[in-house]
Amino acid sequence: MSRCEQCIARQLNSMKTLTKEELKEVAACKRTIFYKKGEVIFGENEMLSGVYCVREGICKMTKLSANGKDHTVKLMGKGKLIGQRSVISDERTHLSAVALNDVELCYVPKDQILGNIKSNQEFSFHVLQNLAQDLREAEGDLINMAQKSVRQRLSEALTYVRDNFGETADGYLNVNLSREDYASIVGTATESAIRILSQFKKEGLISTAGKQIKIEKLHELKRVE
Amino acid sequence: MSRCEQCIARQLNSMKTLTKEELKEVAACKRTIFYKKGEVIFGENEMLSGVYCVREGICKMTKLSANGKDHTVKLMGKGKLIGQRSVISDERTHLSAVALNDVELCYVPKDQILGNIKSNQEFSFHVLQNLAQDLREAEGDLINMAQKSVRQRLSEALTYVRDNFGETADGYLNVNLSREDYASIVGTATESAIRILSQFKKEGLISTAGKQIKIEKLHELKRVE
DNA sequence: TTTAAACTATGATAATTGTCATGATTTTCT
């Protein structure tokens, strides 16, 4: 079993501020867990006993709404910590976490995390900065949702996926989301997402090959009105 | 000039975890500032040199959007810390802060706050929990924005104002926001906010006296479809 | 106090988005 010190994901979050001693402790109590596409890591309103660090794959954080639809609040890629907020607040989850593709997670018990927050000032401050950043993003998303059209939001969702998860050698997005996934991110009806993607295609802003999407004209896509 | 130890606002935020010594230091370097209704405390994209604690009155945190309209992200009442996120991230502000009515703020230099975060574990953890809570709220707002109608959001804005800022003896909301303010919170056109408030009035869910609003039937208002 | 400015109100109409329906296409499973 690989040690935390060698884990790539570790470089990407607060864990990198831990000392060798602390990392050994984490390594001793952590567990690696695999989830297949579509599997639920945890649901809403659950008490978590630890946090999950994404080592491979992508998870979506979603919330079920009154009308029965899921809204995807954010996507968590390599290095992201899932469940951090709930553990810090000592509250039940308010979102559920679902594997968007096959996923490898590293589970670290809550006490280990909280212990390090208490004892390692640098770690604690890093977590603080992380949350501050998440907050900034959430507020930004809120404003986008309030003020931009579905078309704009969808175009931004495409560039978001591209910027965060990259593209293949021939320019297709690395991550293939269904139209329903996009609709859930953008906060619209699936049909609307489909329709607008069709428009983008007709306008030559994107092209598709099966489920794959290629962003053709990023510039125009970005300044879509 | 009043000492921090006696300040009511202090009871309401992370400051309450500071020791007497630390409070004395804060008291020594803090400054009390007054703003009149409508005055700007800071704008977007500014570097802050400290945080502001609300002692009296309410501030709104807003962001100007491409279409020239302001969106109100949240209201900050007594005890709330303004600018905390920017100071922790060491980034420019992404929102501006505006006095919604006459306001008394207590300004604490950034170094003082950051120093306490570094040295006082309890304070640091409290700030962490605060941010986690803010994050939860922001995500909740995002989902509301994505999934609820303007009518629902407006009804929730009313109960939000009531729950957070209270009502007078005769049942009117303590805080009197303009329809434009409500529109800015809800993320809609001012005319739409006006229209829906008129509807609520016709339906007997609220009543008004000039600028004042009284919630008449909270129950039905809450389950407005 | 009266005059201007800001705010509230409402109608008419357009634009956006959601919903329902119906097929085509693709993927998955056996």
Added chain:
DNA sequence: AGAAAATCATGACAATTATCATAGTTTAAA
């Protein structure tokens, strides 16, 4: 391979919301 299920696509229509216009009301200021 073939059937079933999921996904994608598109039309028709309804509902919601924005925009423009106009006027009444309240508030603030000269």
